[in-house]
Amino acid sequence: MAAKHSKTPRQQTGGKTPAVGKAKTTASATTTTAASPANTASTATGEVAKRARRTSHRSIREATPVTMDDVLSLASKATKRADKSLLVICGGLSHERDVSISSGHRVQGFLEEAGWTVQVHDMDGSLLPYLTDESTRPDLVWPLLHGANGEDGSIRDVLEMAELPYIGSRAKASRTAWSKPIAKNVVRMAGLQTPHSVTLPESMFRELGVEPVIDMLLGSLGLPLFIKPTMGGSAMGCTVVTEQSQLTQALINCFAYGDVALIEQAVTGTEVSVSILEFDGHPLVLPPLEIWTPSGTYDFEARSTPGPTEFYVPARLDAKTTQAVSDAALTAHRALGLRDISRTDFIVDAQGQPQFLESNVAPGMTDTSLLPQSALAAGYNLPELYTALVQSVLDQKRTD
Numbered sequence: 239m240a241a242k243h244s245k246t247p248r249q250q251t252g253g254k255t256p257a258v259g260k261a262k263t264t265a266s267a268t269t270t271t272a273a274s275p276a277n278t279a280s281t282a283t284g285e286v287a288k289r290a291r292r293t294s295h296r297s298i299r300e301a302t303p304v305t306m307d308d309v310l311s312l313a314s315k316a317t318k319r320a321d322k323s324l325l326v327i328c329g330g331l332s333h334e335r336d337v338s339i340s341s342g343h344r345v346q347g348f349l350e351e352a353g354w355t356v357q358v359h360d361m362d363g364s365l366l367p368y369l370t371d372e373s374t375r376p377d378l379v380w381p382l383l384h385g386a387n388g389e390d391g392s393i394r395d396v397l398e399m400a401e402l403p404y405i406g407s408r409a410k411a412s413r414t415a416w417s418k419p420i421a422k423n424v425v426r427m428a429g430l431q432t433p434h435s436v437t438l439p440e441s442m443f444r445e446l447g448v449e450p451v452i453d454m455l456l457g458s459l460g461l462p463l464f465i466k467p468t469m470g471g472s473a474m475g476c477t478v479v480t481e482q483s484q485l486t487q488a489l490i491n492c493f494a495y496g497d498v499a500l501i502e503q504a505v506t507g508t509e510v511s512v513s514i515l516e517f518d519g520h521p522l523v524l525p526p527l528e529i530w531t532p533s534g535t536y537d538f539e540a541r542s543t544p545g546p547t548e549f550y551v552p553a554r555l556d557a558k559t560t561q562a563v564s565d566a567a568l569t570a571h572r573a574l575g576l577r578d579i580s581r582t583d584f585i586v587d588a589q590g591q592p593q594f595l596e597s598n599v600a601p602g603m604t605d606t607s608l609l610p611q612s613a614l615a616a617g618y619n620l621p622e623l624y625t626a627l628v629q630s631v632l633d634q635k636r637t638d
Contacts, residue, residue: 302520303520303521303522303523304515304517304520304521304522306617306618308517308520308626309517309522309618309622309623309626310622310626312517312625312626312629312630313352313622313623313625313626313629315629317629317632319352319353319354319355319625320353320354320355321355322354322355322377322378322632323355323357323375323376323377323378324349324354324355324356324357324376324377324378324379324380324628325356325357325358325359325368325369325376325378325379325380326342326345326346326356326357326358326359326379326380326382327342327358327359327360327361327365327379327380327381327382327383327393328341328342328343328358328359328360328361328382328383329342329360329361329362329383330360330361330383330384330385330387330388331361331387332383332384332385332386332387332388333385333474333495334384334385335384335385337384337602337604338382338383338384338385338388339360340604341382341384341602341603341604341607342358342382342603343358344603344604344605344610345380345382345603345624346358348620348621348624349621349624349625349628351621352621352622352624352625354625354628357376361383361387361388361393366396366400369396369397369400369402370400375402376402377403377632378402378403378404378405378628378631378632379397379402379403379404379405380404380405380406380628381393381394381397381404381405381406381600382600382603383600384600384602386416386469388600389412389415389416389598389599389600390412390413390416390469391408391409391410391411391412391413391416392409394406394407394408394409394412395409397638398638401637401638403631403632403634403635403636403637403638404631404636404638405578405579405627405628405631406577406578406579406599406600407574407575407576407577407578407579407580407599408575408577408638410575411574411575411576411577411599412599414574414575415574415576415580415596415597415598415599416469416599417468417469418466418468418469418500418596419435419437419468419500421574421596421597422435422594422596424573424574425569425570425573425574425594425597426594427573428569428570428572428573429569430566430569430570430573430592430594431591431592431593431594432593432594432595433502433503433505433593434459434502434503435459435500435501435502435503436455436458436459436500436501437468437498437499437500437501438451438498438499438501439497439498439499440493440497440498440499441497443489448486448489452482452485452486455485455501456482456485459501459502459503460503461479461480461481461482461504462478462479462480462503462504463478463479463485463488463501463502463503463504464476464477464478464479464501464502464503464504464505465477465479465485465488465489465491465492465499465500465501465502466492466499466500466502467492467493467495467496467498467499467500468496468498468499468500469496469498474495475491475492475493475494475495475496476491476492477491477492478504479504505585505587505593506585506587506588507585507586507587507588507593508528508553508554508555508585508586509528509529509530509583509584509585510526510527510528510529510553510555510563510583510584510585510586510592511526511527511529511581511582511583511584511608511612512524512526512527512563512564512566512567512581512582512584512612513527513567513579513580513581513601513608513609513612513613514567514568514571514576514579514580514581514582515578515579515613515623515627516571516576516577516578516579516630517626517627517630518630518633518634521568521571523564523567523568524609524612524613524615524616525551525552525553525612525615525616526551526552526553526555526560526563526564526567526612527549527550527551527552527553527608527611527612527615528549528550528551528552528553528554528555529547529548529549530547530548530549530550531546531547531548532546549608549611551611551612551615552615553586555586555590556590558590559586559590559592562590562591562592563584563586563592566582566584566592566594567580567582567584570582570594570597571597574597576597576599578627578630578631579599579600579601579609579627580597580598580599580601581597581598581601581608581609582594582595582596582597582598583595583596583597583598
């Protein structure tokens with residue numbers, strides 16, 4: 239279904255971090271951030287990338303897209319929903335705890351509206367007994383944890399050990415997507431573009447000296463740069479560097495959230511996010527959503543403080559570029575081995591080329607998050623859409 243442009247001020251943005259957008263009637267579609275491949279990869283990553291080269295484009299051609307009729311058909315199946323026990327796991331101790339809780343309760347509300355029996359549980363010491371006790375053991379789990387334990391594969395490993403089916407990517411695929419340098423290397427080898435970068439641990443600066451390493455960085459990558467932790471979300475620890483004098487503080491900010499920095503050449507263009515839902519291996523690619531900020535950077539400040547951030551669904555791109563971004567998101571989803579649900583972020587550069595930033599395996603699901611916005615703009619009813627996803631996973635009778 240074709241979607242009209244919608245522009246929505248939001249209280250929680252990036253799918254994960256609280257923000258308030260202020261509507262504007264005139265604005266350019268330009269923003270600045272960065273993306274690039276890692277320069278090194280493990281043997282395992284190389285194997286993933288080789289497989290991605292063989293399969294990603296073929297997958298796009300052969301996978302039959304999901305239609306709205308397919309979603310409605312799945313949502314209307316005669317499963318006795320009240321007899322199925324669904325569990326949403328959210329919260330945890332990450333920096334993104336509050337948004338995770340909001341995501342969890344929003345999903346619970348929509349599923350209950352559709353007739354399911356849903357419980358919500360925090361990531362705490364009582365979770366494992368709850369999962370393993372026959373009186374409380376759920377039929378299906380939807381992990382909506384943001385941050386490390388929710389997106390690095392950890393909770394998925396636990397669910398697999400407990401032999402509980404769950405919605406979302408498997409542990410190994412989550413781990414690949416969680417590491418930004420590895421994810422960039424995988425999608426680059428699958429044919430996507432992502433500018434040059436280097437990955438350096440904090441210890442490298444201590445051992446070789448800050449100034450010599452900075453001089454080498456500037457000589458190799460130039461300015462502007464985008465610096466961010468290799469793992470993490472909500473733009474925490476991320477900084478755009480336009481002058482050499484800003485670089486040291488940017489690294490300090492980055493290392494406050496992780497021991498390793500991804501230092502990239504900044505890319506100027508339109509920031510776009512593409513969400514994908516998958517039903518028994520068949521993709522539903524939602525309309526690309528464009529993010530605009532006055533500063534040109536969708537950083538932590540833009541996500542977490544009131545301001546005139548704007549969102550356009552579908553993104554203000556021509557038809558050819560829109561298709562290119564959608565195809566790129568599906569390529570990333572396939573190449574990284576993701577499953578059921580993902581959100582991939584890009585910068586569309588001046589040549590109309592999507593530049594991969596990162597893929598998220600647990601995108602925010604609040605009423606103002608990016609994925610729900612795109613789904614609503616495409617004409618989907620959220621209780622029906624989430625019901626179709628649950629029904630699809632139940633029908634597969636998964637053991638992981």
